[in-house]
Amino acid sequence: MFREPGFPRGKPAAGDVTGGIESSVISSMRMFKPRLVALCLAAAVALIGPGHAFAQGEEGDISTPLNLPNDVQTFGKFDPTIRKATAIVNGFIITDTDVDQRLNLVLAANGQTVNGEEKDRLRLQVLRNLIDETLEIQEAKSNDVEVPSADVDATFQRVSGQFKYTPDQFAAFLKAKGSSQASIKRQIQGELAWQRLLDRKVQPFINVGDDEVKQVIARLNASKGAKEYHVGEIFISSTPATDQQAHENADKVFEQLKKGGSFVAYARQYSEASTAAVGGDLGWVRAEQLPDAISQVLPQMQAGSVTPPIQVPGGYSIIALQDTRQVLTADPRDALLSLKQITISFPAGTTQATAGPRVAAFAEATQKMAGCGAAKDVATKLDGNMVENDNIKIRDLPPALQSQLTAMSIGQSTTPFGSVEDGVRVLVLCGRDDPQTTSAPSFDAIYNQMEQDRVDLRARRYLRDLRRDAVIEYR
Numbered sequence: 001m002f003r004e005p006g007f008p009r010g011k012p013a014a015g016d017v018t019g020g021i022e023s024s025v026i027s028s029m030r031m032f033k034p035r036l037v038a039l040c041l042a043a044a045v046a047l048i049g050p051g052h053a054f055a056q057g058e059e060g061d062i063s064t065p066l067n068l069p070n071d072v073q074t075f076g077k078f079d080p081t082i083r084k085a086t087a088i089v090n091g092f093i094i095t096d097t098d099v100d101q102r103l104n105l106v107l108a109a110n111g112q113t114v115n116g117e118e119k120d121r122l123r124l125q126v127l128r129n130l131i132d133e134t135l136e137i138q139e140a141k142s143n144d145v146e147v148p149s150a151d152v153d154a155t156f157q158r159v160s161g162q163f164k165y166t167p168d169q170f171a172a173f174l175k176a177k178g179s180s181q182a183s184i185k186r187q188i189q190g191e192l193a194w195q196r197l198l199d200r201k202v203q204p205f206i207n208v209g210d211d212e213v214k215q216v217i218a219r220l221n222a223s224k225g226a227k228e229y230h231v232g233e234i235f236i237s238s239t240p241a242t243d244q245q246a247h248e249n250a251d252k253v254f255e256q257l258k259k260g261g262s263f264v265a266y267a268r269q270y271s272e273a274s275t276a277a278v279g280g281d282l283g284w285v286r287a288e289q290l291p292d293a294i295s296q297v298l299p300q301m302q303a304g305s306v307t308p309p310i311q312v313p314g315g316y317s318i319i320a321l322q323d324t325r326q327v328l329t330a331d332p333r334d335a336l337l338s339l340k341q342i343t344i345s346f347p348a349g350t351t352q353a354t355a356g357p358r359v360a361a362f363a364e365a366t367q368k369m370a371g372c373g374a375a376k377d378v379a380t381k382l383d384g385n386m387v388e389n390d391n392i393k394i395r396d397l398p399p400a401l402q403s404q405l406t407a408m409s410i411g412q413s414t415t416p417f418g419s420v421e422d423g424v425r426v427l428v429l430c431g432r433d434d435p436q437t438t439s440a441p442s443f444d445a446i447y448n449q450m451e452q453d454r455v456d457l458r459a460r461r462y463l464r465d466l467r468r469d470a471v472i473e474y475r
Contacts, residue, residue, distance in 0.1 A: 086099075086474065086475040087127065087130075087131060087472055087473065087474050087475070088472070088473040088474075088475065089131055089134045089135065089138075089470060089471075089472050090134075090135075090138055090470055090471055090472075091471075092134050092138065094127065094130050094131065094134065098130060098183070098186075099123055099126055099127050099130065100178065101178065101179045101180050101182075101183040102126050102129070102130060102179070102183050102187075103119075103122060103123055103126045104177050104178035104179045105174065105177065105179040105183055105184060106122070106126065107122075107177075108174075108177035108178075108179065118256075121269070121270075122269060125268075125269045125270075131467075131470075131472065132463060132467070133186070133187065133190035134190075135463065135466040135467065135470055136190050136193060136194040136197070136463065136466075137189060137190050137193050137194075139194075139197060139462075139466055140193035140194060140196065140197040141193070143197060143200070143201065145193055145196050145197045145200065147189050147192045147193045147196070151192060152185050152188050152189050152192065153167075153185075155188045155192070156170075156181065156184065156185055156188060159184070159188075167181075194459075198455060198458075198459055198462075201462075202455055202458045202459060202462065203455055206451055206454045206455055206458070208447055208450045208451045208454070210447075212450065213443055213446050213447050213450065214443075216446050216450070217440055217441075217443070217446065220327065220328065220440050220441075221328070221440055223286075223327045223328075224327055224328040224329065225326050225327060225328070225329055226286060226326065226327045227286070227287075227324060227325075227326055228284045228285065228286055228324065228325050228326070228327055229284070229285060229286070229287065229298050229321060229323075229324050230283070230284050230321070230322040230323040230324070230325075231282045231283075231285055231290070231298070231319060231320070231321060231322070232263055232264070232267060232279065232280040232281055232282065232319070232320035232321075232322060233267070233271065233273060233275055233280045233282050233317055233318070233319055233320075234250075234253060234263070234266055234267045234270060234271045234273075234280050234317065234318040235271050235272055235273040235275075235312075235315055235316070235317050236249055236250045236253070236270065236271070236272060236309075236315050236316050236317075237272045237314055237315040238314070238315040238316065246315055246316055247309060247311075247316060249270075250309035250316040250318060251308075251309060253266050253270055253318060254306070254308050254309055254318055257306050257318070258306075263279070263280065263306060263320045264279030264280065264281075265279070266280075267279045267280025267281075268280075272315070274460060280320070284325070287299065291312040291313060291317075293310050293311060293312055294310055294312065294317060294319055297310065297319065298319070298321065301319075301321040302321070302399075303321055303322060303323050303324060303399065304321070304322070304399070305320070305321055306318060306319070306320045306321075307319045307320075323395075328440060330434070330435045330436060331395070331435060332394065332406050332434070332435070333393070333394040333395035333402060333406065334393060334394070334395060334435035335393070335394050335406075335432050335433060335434050335435055336391050336392065336393060336432070336433040337389075337391075337392045337393070337394060337405060337429060337430075337431065337432055337433075338388075338389070338390045338391075338392075338429075338430040338431030338432070339388070339389045339390075339392055339427050339428065339429060339430060340372055340375045340386055340387070340388050340389075340427070340428040340430055341386065341387050341388075341389065341425055341426070341427055341428075342366060342375060342378065342379045342382075342384050342385070342386050342425065342426050342428065343384055343385055343386075343387075343418075343423045343424070343425045344358065344359075344362055344382055344383065344384040344423065344424050344425075345384075345423045346358075346420050346421075346423070346424075350420050351420070352420055355420045355424075359416055359424055361382070362382055362384075362416055362424060362426070363415065363416050363426075365378055365381070365382060366378060366413040366416070366426045366428070367413060369411075369413060369428070370411075371410075371411035372410075372411060372428050372429075372430035375428050388430075390431075394406060400417070401414060401417070401427065405427065405429060408429045409429070410429055410430065410431065410432065411428070411429065411430075412428070412429055413426045413427065413428045413429075414426050414427045414428075
Protein backbone atom coordinates (compact mmCIF):
# COMPACT_ATOMS: atom_id res chain seq x y z
CA MET A 1 0.00 0.00 0.00
CA PHE A 2 1.64 3.19 -1.20
CA ARG A 3 1.17 6.37 0.78
CA GLU A 4 1.02 9.50 -1.29
CA PRO A 5 3.70 12.09 -0.59
CA GLY A 6 2.83 14.99 1.61
CA PHE A 7 1.53 13.10 4.63
CA PRO A 8 3.57 13.05 7.84
CA ARG A 9 6.24 10.40 7.71
CA GLY A 10 5.55 7.34 9.84
CA LYS A 11 1.78 7.93 9.94
CA PRO A 12 -0.81 6.55 7.53
CA ALA A 13 -2.78 9.03 5.49
CA ALA A 14 -6.37 9.60 6.48
CA GLY A 15 -8.45 6.84 4.94
CA ASP A 16 -5.34 5.04 3.74
CA VAL A 17 -5.92 1.83 5.66
CA THR A 18 -9.51 1.34 4.54
CA GLY A 19 -8.72 2.25 0.94
CA GLY A 20 -5.86 -0.21 0.91
CA ILE A 21 -8.10 -2.92 2.34
CA GLU A 22 -10.69 -2.38 -0.37
CA SER A 23 -8.00 -2.65 -3.03
CA SER A 24 -6.61 -5.78 -1.42
CA VAL A 25 -10.01 -7.43 -1.19
CA ILE A 26 -10.81 -6.68 -4.82
CA SER A 27 -7.34 -7.76 -5.85
CA SER A 28 -7.63 -11.13 -4.16
CA MET A 29 -11.06 -11.63 -5.74
CA ARG A 30 -9.93 -10.75 -9.23
CA MET A 31 -6.41 -12.06 -8.72
CA PHE A 32 -4.96 -9.64 -11.25
CA LYS A 33 -3.90 -6.34 -9.78
CA PRO A 34 -0.20 -5.48 -9.86
CA ARG A 35 0.89 -2.72 -7.52
CA LEU A 36 0.00 0.67 -8.93
CA VAL A 37 3.21 2.60 -8.36
CA ALA A 38 4.13 5.90 -9.99
CA LEU A 39 6.63 5.69 -12.84
CA CYS A 40 9.58 7.34 -11.15
CA LEU A 41 8.79 5.95 -7.73
CA ALA A 42 8.95 2.40 -9.04
CA ALA A 43 12.33 3.20 -10.55
CA ALA A 44 13.52 4.47 -7.20
CA VAL A 45 12.37 1.29 -5.48
CA ALA A 46 14.19 -0.75 -8.11
CA LEU A 47 17.37 1.09 -7.21
CA ILE A 48 16.98 0.14 -3.56
CA GLY A 49 17.45 -3.50 -4.40
CA PRO A 50 16.34 -6.34 -6.62
CA GLY A 51 12.96 -6.64 -4.95
CA HIS A 52 12.60 -10.31 -5.85
CA ALA A 53 12.97 -13.64 -4.18
CA PHE A 54 14.72 -16.07 -6.49
CA ALA A 55 15.31 -18.81 -3.96
CA GLN A 56 16.47 -16.25 -1.44
CA GLY A 57 15.57 -16.24 2.23
CA GLU A 58 14.05 -13.09 3.66
CA GLU A 59 16.39 -10.50 5.07
CA GLY A 60 17.51 -11.43 8.56
CA ASP A 61 16.49 -15.07 8.33
CA ILE A 62 18.64 -17.45 10.37
CA SER A 63 18.59 -20.93 8.84
CA THR A 64 19.90 -24.16 10.36
CA PRO A 65 20.81 -27.01 7.98
CA LEU A 66 18.39 -29.92 8.31
CA ASN A 67 21.08 -32.52 7.50
CA LEU A 68 18.70 -34.55 5.33
CA PRO A 69 19.90 -37.69 3.50
CA ASN A 70 20.28 -37.44 -0.27
CA ASP A 71 18.41 -40.72 -0.80
CA VAL A 72 15.06 -40.20 0.94
CA GLN A 73 12.88 -43.29 1.38
CA THR A 74 9.20 -42.60 1.98
CA PHE A 75 6.67 -44.94 3.55
CA GLY A 76 3.27 -44.90 1.93
CA LYS A 77 1.90 -42.68 -0.84
CA PHE A 78 1.58 -38.96 -0.15
CA ASP A 79 -1.54 -37.41 -1.62
CA PRO A 80 -2.53 -34.02 -0.12
CA THR A 81 -5.94 -34.18 -1.80
CA ILE A 82 -6.96 -37.21 0.28
CA ARG A 83 -7.59 -35.00 3.30
CA LYS A 84 -10.81 -33.11 3.39
CA ALA A 85 -10.29 -29.37 3.04
CA THR A 86 -11.08 -28.77 6.70
CA ALA A 87 -8.74 -27.41 9.35
CA ILE A 88 -8.92 -26.45 13.00
CA VAL A 89 -6.58 -23.50 13.58
CA ASN A 90 -5.89 -22.92 17.29
CA GLY A 91 -9.43 -24.12 17.96
CA PHE A 92 -11.14 -22.21 15.12
CA ILE A 93 -12.82 -24.47 12.55
CA ILE A 94 -12.44 -23.85 8.81
CA THR A 95 -15.07 -25.95 7.06
CA ASP A 96 -15.46 -27.33 3.55
CA THR A 97 -18.15 -24.71 3.05
CA ASP A 98 -15.71 -21.92 3.94
CA VAL A 99 -13.23 -23.20 1.36
CA ASP A 100 -15.88 -23.75 -1.32
CA GLN A 101 -17.33 -20.26 -0.90
CA ARG A 102 -13.93 -18.57 -1.09
CA LEU A 103 -12.92 -20.73 -4.06
CA ASN A 104 -16.14 -19.86 -5.90
CA LEU A 105 -15.56 -16.21 -5.13
CA VAL A 106 -12.11 -16.36 -6.76
CA LEU A 107 -13.34 -18.31 -9.78
CA ALA A 108 -16.34 -16.04 -10.36
CA ALA A 109 -14.26 -12.88 -10.13
CA ASN A 110 -11.80 -14.27 -12.68
CA GLY A 111 -14.40 -15.78 -14.98
CA GLN A 112 -12.64 -19.13 -14.65
CA THR A 113 -13.83 -22.70 -14.62
CA VAL A 114 -11.30 -25.29 -13.50
CA ASN A 115 -11.60 -29.01 -13.02
CA GLY A 116 -9.68 -31.99 -11.74
CA GLU A 117 -6.12 -31.57 -10.56
CA GLU A 118 -6.13 -27.81 -11.17
CA LYS A 119 -9.15 -27.33 -8.92
CA ASP A 120 -7.60 -29.48 -6.20
CA ARG A 121 -4.45 -27.37 -6.26
CA LEU A 122 -6.46 -24.17 -6.11
CA ARG A 123 -8.49 -25.49 -3.16
CA LEU A 124 -5.28 -26.16 -1.26
CA GLN A 125 -4.10 -22.61 -1.91
CA VAL A 126 -7.45 -21.18 -0.78
CA LEU A 127 -7.22 -23.26 2.40
CA ARG A 128 -3.72 -21.92 3.08
CA ASN A 129 -5.01 -18.38 2.63
CA LEU A 130 -7.88 -19.02 5.02
CA ILE A 131 -5.46 -20.40 7.61
CA ASP A 132 -3.29 -17.28 7.33
CA GLU A 133 -6.38 -15.09 7.58
CA THR A 134 -7.47 -16.92 10.75
CA LEU A 135 -4.03 -16.56 12.32
CA GLU A 136 -4.05 -12.81 11.59
CA ILE A 137 -7.49 -12.34 13.15
CA GLN A 138 -6.52 -14.39 16.21
CA GLU A 139 -3.26 -12.49 16.71
CA ALA A 140 -5.03 -9.15 16.44
CA LYS A 141 -7.63 -10.22 19.00
CA SER A 142 -4.94 -11.44 21.41
CA ASN A 143 -3.45 -7.94 21.24
CA ASP A 144 -6.83 -6.30 21.91
CA VAL A 145 -7.17 -5.07 18.33
CA GLU A 146 -10.88 -5.11 17.57
CA VAL A 147 -12.63 -4.59 14.23
CA PRO A 148 -16.19 -3.33 14.79
CA SER A 149 -18.80 -4.89 12.50
CA ALA A 150 -19.70 -1.36 11.37
CA ASP A 151 -16.21 -0.97 9.86
CA VAL A 152 -16.56 -4.28 8.03
CA ASP A 153 -20.02 -3.33 6.73
CA ALA A 154 -18.78 0.07 5.55
CA THR A 155 -15.93 -1.50 3.60
CA PHE A 156 -18.28 -4.13 2.15
CA GLN A 157 -20.55 -1.33 0.95
CA ARG A 158 -17.65 0.45 -0.77
CA VAL A 159 -16.45 -2.78 -2.39
CA SER A 160 -20.00 -3.40 -3.64
CA GLY A 161 -20.04 0.07 -5.15
CA GLN A 162 -16.79 -0.56 -7.00
CA PHE A 163 -18.50 -3.55 -8.64
CA LYS A 164 -21.51 -1.33 -9.53
CA TYR A 165 -23.80 -3.08 -7.02
CA THR A 166 -25.70 -2.10 -3.92
CA PRO A 167 -24.74 -4.24 -0.88
CA ASP A 168 -27.93 -6.32 -1.28
CA GLN A 169 -27.32 -6.81 -5.00
CA PHE A 170 -23.71 -7.76 -4.34
CA ALA A 171 -24.79 -10.28 -1.70
CA ALA A 172 -27.24 -11.82 -4.20
CA PHE A 173 -24.49 -11.93 -6.84
CA LEU A 174 -22.15 -13.74 -4.45
CA LYS A 175 -24.84 -16.24 -3.51
CA ALA A 176 -25.60 -16.96 -7.17
CA LYS A 177 -21.93 -17.75 -7.71
CA GLY A 178 -21.82 -20.21 -4.81
CA SER A 179 -20.15 -17.80 -2.40
CA SER A 180 -21.55 -15.52 0.30
CA GLN A 181 -21.21 -12.09 1.80
CA ALA A 182 -20.02 -13.78 5.00
CA SER A 183 -16.95 -15.07 3.13
CA ILE A 184 -15.89 -11.70 1.78
CA LYS A 185 -16.70 -9.98 5.08
CA ARG A 186 -14.44 -12.46 6.84
CA GLN A 187 -11.69 -11.50 4.41
CA ILE A 188 -12.33 -7.81 5.05
CA GLN A 189 -12.18 -8.43 8.79
CA GLY A 190 -8.85 -10.21 8.40
CA GLU A 191 -7.37 -7.41 6.31
CA LEU A 192 -8.52 -4.69 8.70
CA ALA A 193 -7.39 -6.59 11.78
CA TRP A 194 -3.96 -7.35 10.37
CA GLN A 195 -3.38 -3.79 9.15
CA ARG A 196 -4.38 -2.29 12.50
CA LEU A 197 -2.15 -4.77 14.31
CA LEU A 198 0.80 -3.81 12.10
CA ASP A 199 0.09 -0.13 12.69
CA ARG A 200 0.37 -0.77 16.43
CA LYS A 201 3.19 -3.32 16.70
CA VAL A 202 5.33 -2.86 13.57
CA GLN A 203 4.91 0.58 12.02
CA PRO A 204 6.16 2.60 15.05
CA PHE A 205 9.45 0.67 15.11
CA ILE A 206 10.35 1.12 11.43
CA ASN A 207 13.08 3.67 10.75
CA VAL A 208 14.31 5.08 7.46
CA GLY A 209 17.28 7.42 7.61
CA ASP A 210 17.35 10.63 5.61
CA ASP A 211 20.78 9.67 4.29
CA GLU A 212 19.33 6.44 2.89
CA VAL A 213 16.72 8.38 0.94
CA LYS A 214 19.32 10.83 -0.38
CA GLN A 215 21.44 7.92 -1.57
CA VAL A 216 18.50 6.49 -3.49
CA ILE A 217 17.83 9.85 -5.13
CA ALA A 218 21.51 10.16 -6.06
CA ARG A 219 21.58 6.66 -7.58
CA LEU A 220 18.37 7.39 -9.44
CA ASN A 221 19.80 10.56 -11.00
CA ALA A 222 23.05 8.75 -11.84
CA SER A 223 21.08 6.03 -13.63
CA LYS A 224 19.20 8.41 -15.90
CA GLY A 225 18.69 6.81 -19.29
CA ALA A 226 19.35 3.23 -18.10
CA LYS A 227 16.90 0.66 -19.44
CA GLU A 228 14.49 -0.93 -16.98
CA TYR A 229 11.99 -3.74 -17.26
CA HIS A 230 8.62 -4.18 -15.53
CA VAL A 231 8.79 -7.88 -14.73
CA GLY A 232 6.48 -10.51 -13.27
CA GLU A 233 7.79 -13.77 -11.80
CA ILE A 234 6.44 -17.20 -10.92
CA PHE A 235 9.11 -19.04 -8.94
CA ILE A 236 8.93 -22.76 -8.15
CA SER A 237 11.68 -24.00 -5.87
CA SER A 238 13.58 -27.25 -6.31
CA THR A 239 16.31 -29.34 -4.76
CA PRO A 240 18.41 -31.98 -6.52
CA ALA A 241 15.90 -34.58 -5.33
CA THR A 242 12.82 -32.66 -6.50
CA ASP A 243 14.23 -31.00 -9.62
CA GLN A 244 12.34 -33.14 -12.13
CA GLN A 245 8.99 -32.72 -10.39
CA ALA A 246 9.53 -28.96 -9.98
CA HIS A 247 10.34 -28.65 -13.67
CA GLU A 248 7.20 -30.58 -14.59
CA ASN A 249 5.08 -28.37 -12.34
CA ALA A 250 6.58 -25.25 -13.91
CA ASP A 251 5.86 -26.65 -17.38
CA LYS A 252 2.22 -27.25 -16.41
CA VAL A 253 1.86 -23.65 -15.25
CA PHE A 254 3.47 -22.38 -18.45
CA GLU A 255 1.06 -24.46 -20.55
CA GLN A 256 -1.89 -22.90 -18.72
CA LEU A 257 -0.46 -19.43 -19.34
CA LYS A 258 -0.13 -20.19 -23.06
CA LYS A 259 -3.83 -21.09 -23.08
CA GLY A 260 -4.69 -17.64 -21.76
CA GLY A 261 -4.43 -18.12 -18.00
CA SER A 262 -3.87 -15.02 -15.89
CA PHE A 263 -0.19 -14.65 -14.98
CA VAL A 264 -1.09 -12.75 -11.82
CA ALA A 265 -3.58 -15.43 -10.78
CA TYR A 266 -1.08 -18.24 -11.25
CA ALA A 267 1.62 -16.28 -9.45
CA ARG A 268 -0.70 -15.87 -6.46
CA GLN A 269 -1.56 -19.57 -6.48
CA TYR A 270 1.75 -21.26 -7.20
CA SER A 271 4.72 -18.93 -6.88
CA GLU A 272 6.92 -19.63 -3.87
CA ALA A 273 8.54 -16.19 -3.93
CA SER A 274 7.48 -13.46 -1.52
CA THR A 275 6.13 -11.57 -4.56
CA ALA A 276 3.28 -14.09 -4.85
CA ALA A 277 1.15 -11.81 -2.64
CA VAL A 278 1.25 -9.11 -5.35
CA GLY A 279 0.72 -11.44 -8.28
CA GLY A 280 4.43 -12.01 -8.90
CA ASP A 281 5.09 -8.33 -9.60
CA LEU A 282 8.79 -7.50 -9.24
CA GLY A 283 8.22 -3.89 -10.21
CA TRP A 284 10.76 -2.05 -12.36
CA VAL A 285 14.21 -3.65 -12.34
CA ARG A 286 17.38 -3.52 -14.42
CA ALA A 287 18.57 -6.68 -16.11
CA GLU A 288 21.76 -6.84 -14.04
CA GLN A 289 19.69 -7.05 -10.85
CA LEU A 290 18.33 -10.45 -11.87
CA PRO A 291 19.99 -13.88 -12.16
CA ASP A 292 22.20 -14.26 -15.24
CA ALA A 293 19.87 -16.73 -16.95
CA ILE A 294 17.04 -14.19 -16.81
CA SER A 295 19.11 -11.07 -17.54
CA GLN A 296 20.23 -12.65 -20.82
CA VAL A 297 16.64 -13.29 -21.92
CA LEU A 298 15.00 -9.96 -21.00
CA PRO A 299 16.52 -7.79 -23.78
CA GLN A 300 15.11 -10.18 -26.41
CA MET A 301 11.57 -10.24 -24.97
CA GLN A 302 8.60 -8.29 -26.26
CA ALA A 303 6.20 -6.54 -23.88
CA GLY A 304 3.39 -8.93 -23.00
CA SER A 305 5.43 -12.09 -23.60
CA VAL A 306 6.07 -14.91 -21.13
CA THR A 307 9.09 -17.22 -21.01
CA PRO A 308 9.08 -20.98 -20.55
CA PRO A 309 10.54 -22.08 -17.20
CA ILE A 310 14.10 -20.79 -16.74
CA GLN A 311 16.43 -22.62 -14.36
CA VAL A 312 17.81 -20.24 -11.74
CA PRO A 313 19.61 -20.89 -8.44
CA GLY A 314 17.16 -22.77 -6.23
CA GLY A 315 14.48 -23.59 -8.78
CA TYR A 316 12.66 -22.44 -11.92
CA SER A 317 11.26 -19.04 -12.83
CA ILE A 318 8.63 -18.13 -15.40
CA ILE A 319 9.08 -14.49 -16.40
CA ALA A 320 6.49 -12.10 -17.86
CA LEU A 321 7.67 -8.82 -19.37
CA GLN A 322 5.00 -6.18 -18.93
CA ASP A 323 6.83 -3.10 -20.20
CA THR A 324 10.20 -1.38 -20.69
CA ARG A 325 11.39 2.18 -20.07
CA GLN A 326 14.43 4.37 -19.52
CA VAL A 327 15.02 5.88 -16.07
CA LEU A 328 14.04 9.57 -15.81
CA THR A 329 13.59 9.78 -19.59
CA ALA A 330 10.37 10.87 -21.25
CA ASP A 331 8.70 7.92 -23.00
CA PRO A 332 7.05 8.80 -26.35
CA ARG A 333 4.35 6.25 -25.52
CA ASP A 334 3.16 8.53 -22.70
CA ALA A 335 2.05 11.11 -25.27
CA LEU A 336 -1.66 11.98 -25.06
CA LEU A 337 -3.45 11.75 -28.40
CA SER A 338 -6.60 13.18 -29.86
CA LEU A 339 -7.96 10.64 -32.33
CA LYS A 340 -10.82 10.12 -34.73
CA GLN A 341 -11.81 6.56 -35.57
CA ILE A 342 -13.51 5.69 -38.85
CA THR A 343 -15.15 2.25 -39.08
CA ILE A 344 -16.71 0.41 -42.01
CA SER A 345 -18.90 -2.65 -41.39
CA PHE A 346 -19.85 -5.63 -43.52
CA PRO A 347 -23.04 -7.73 -43.75
CA ALA A 348 -23.06 -11.06 -41.95
CA GLY A 349 -21.50 -13.81 -44.04
CA THR A 350 -19.16 -11.51 -45.98
CA THR A 351 -15.94 -13.33 -46.83
CA GLN A 352 -12.44 -11.92 -46.67
CA ALA A 353 -12.16 -12.09 -50.47
CA THR A 354 -15.47 -10.28 -51.00
CA ALA A 355 -14.50 -7.56 -48.53
CA GLY A 356 -11.05 -7.06 -50.09
CA PRO A 357 -11.92 -4.42 -52.72
CA ARG A 358 -13.87 -2.28 -50.25
CA VAL A 359 -11.07 -2.47 -47.67
CA ALA A 360 -8.56 -1.42 -50.36
CA ALA A 361 -10.75 1.56 -51.30
CA PHE A 362 -11.07 2.41 -47.60
CA ALA A 363 -7.30 2.38 -47.17
CA GLU A 364 -6.72 4.58 -50.24
CA ALA A 365 -9.38 7.12 -49.23
CA THR A 366 -8.13 7.50 -45.66
CA GLN A 367 -4.46 7.75 -46.68
CA LYS A 368 -5.29 10.55 -49.13
CA MET A 369 -7.60 12.28 -46.66
CA ALA A 370 -6.82 15.95 -46.08
CA GLY A 371 -6.47 15.86 -42.31
CA CYS A 372 -8.95 15.41 -39.49
CA GLY A 373 -11.36 17.99 -40.84
CA ALA A 374 -12.20 15.71 -43.74
CA ALA A 375 -12.69 12.58 -41.63
CA LYS A 376 -16.48 12.92 -41.30
CA ASP A 377 -16.98 13.44 -45.04
CA VAL A 378 -14.81 10.45 -45.86
CA ALA A 379 -16.73 8.29 -43.37
CA THR A 380 -20.03 9.36 -44.95
CA LYS A 381 -18.85 8.63 -48.51
CA LEU A 382 -17.65 5.18 -47.49
CA ASP A 383 -20.90 4.41 -45.62
CA GLY A 384 -18.93 4.23 -42.38
CA ASN A 385 -19.20 5.90 -39.00
CA MET A 386 -16.83 8.14 -37.06
CA VAL A 387 -16.19 8.64 -33.35
CA GLU A 388 -13.77 10.94 -31.52
CA ASN A 389 -11.45 10.03 -28.64
CA ASP A 390 -9.35 12.47 -26.62
CA ASN A 391 -6.57 11.97 -24.05
CA ILE A 392 -5.63 8.49 -25.24
CA LYS A 393 -2.12 7.39 -24.22
CA ILE A 394 -0.12 5.67 -26.93
CA ARG A 395 0.96 2.97 -24.47
CA ASP A 396 -2.70 2.04 -23.86
CA LEU A 397 -3.16 1.04 -27.49
CA PRO A 398 -2.24 -2.35 -29.05
CA PRO A 399 1.50 -2.65 -29.79
CA ALA A 400 1.01 -2.70 -33.57
CA LEU A 401 -0.79 0.66 -33.39
CA GLN A 402 1.70 2.15 -30.91
CA SER A 403 4.56 1.97 -33.41
CA GLN A 404 2.48 3.59 -36.15
CA LEU A 405 1.08 6.42 -34.05
CA THR A 406 4.47 7.24 -32.51
CA ALA A 407 5.83 7.96 -36.01
CA MET A 408 2.73 9.70 -37.42
CA SER A 409 2.23 13.43 -37.99
CA ILE A 410 -0.99 15.34 -37.30
CA GLY A 411 -3.63 14.57 -39.91
CA GLN A 412 -2.24 11.18 -40.92
CA SER A 413 -4.12 7.87 -40.64
CA THR A 414 -3.09 4.40 -39.61
CA THR A 415 -3.38 1.48 -41.98
CA PRO A 416 -6.75 -0.32 -41.75
CA PHE A 417 -7.07 -2.88 -38.94
CA GLY A 418 -9.79 -5.11 -37.51
CA SER A 419 -11.81 -7.90 -39.09
CA VAL A 420 -14.70 -8.48 -41.47
CA GLU A 421 -16.82 -9.72 -38.56
CA ASP A 422 -16.15 -6.81 -36.17
CA GLY A 423 -15.53 -4.03 -38.67
CA VAL A 424 -12.42 -2.52 -40.26
CA ARG A 425 -11.08 0.71 -38.75
CA VAL A 426 -8.47 3.43 -39.11
CA LEU A 427 -7.32 5.98 -36.54
CA VAL A 428 -6.71 9.56 -37.62
CA LEU A 429 -4.23 11.55 -35.51
CA CYS A 430 -5.73 14.96 -34.71
CA GLY A 431 -3.52 16.13 -31.84
CA ARG A 432 -0.62 15.10 -29.65
CA ASP A 433 0.62 16.34 -26.27
CA ASP A 434 4.14 14.99 -25.86
CA PRO A 435 5.28 13.94 -22.35
CA GLN A 436 7.61 16.10 -20.34
CA THR A 437 10.97 14.87 -19.13
CA THR A 438 10.45 12.88 -15.97
CA SER A 439 11.99 14.21 -12.77
CA ALA A 440 13.11 12.23 -9.76
CA PRO A 441 10.37 11.43 -7.22
CA SER A 442 10.14 13.56 -4.13
CA PHE A 443 12.02 12.87 -0.91
CA ASP A 444 8.77 12.05 0.91
CA ALA A 445 7.59 9.69 -1.84
CA ILE A 446 10.79 7.63 -1.67
CA TYR A 447 10.82 7.76 2.13
CA ASN A 448 7.25 6.47 2.38
CA GLN A 449 7.85 3.68 -0.11
CA MET A 450 11.01 2.51 1.68
CA GLU A 451 9.17 2.61 4.98
CA GLN A 452 6.26 0.58 3.61
CA ASP A 453 8.60 -2.01 2.09
CA ARG A 454 10.17 -2.54 5.52
CA VAL A 455 6.75 -2.85 7.14
CA ASP A 456 5.83 -5.48 4.54
CA LEU A 457 9.02 -7.43 5.26
CA ARG A 458 8.36 -7.40 9.01
CA ALA A 459 4.76 -8.43 8.36
CA ARG A 460 5.87 -11.49 6.38
CA ARG A 461 8.20 -12.53 9.21
CA TYR A 462 5.43 -11.96 11.75
CA LEU A 463 3.03 -14.20 9.83
CA ARG A 464 5.74 -16.82 9.32
CA ASP A 465 6.26 -16.99 13.10
CA LEU A 466 2.51 -17.30 13.66
CA ARG A 467 2.42 -20.28 11.30
CA ARG A 468 5.30 -21.92 13.14
CA ASP A 469 3.61 -21.63 16.53
CA ALA A 470 0.08 -22.50 15.38
CA VAL A 471 -1.70 -25.72 16.35
CA ILE A 472 -3.40 -26.79 13.10
CA GLU A 473 -5.39 -30.01 12.88
CA TYR A 474 -6.66 -31.28 9.51
CA ARG A 475 -9.80 -33.38 9.31
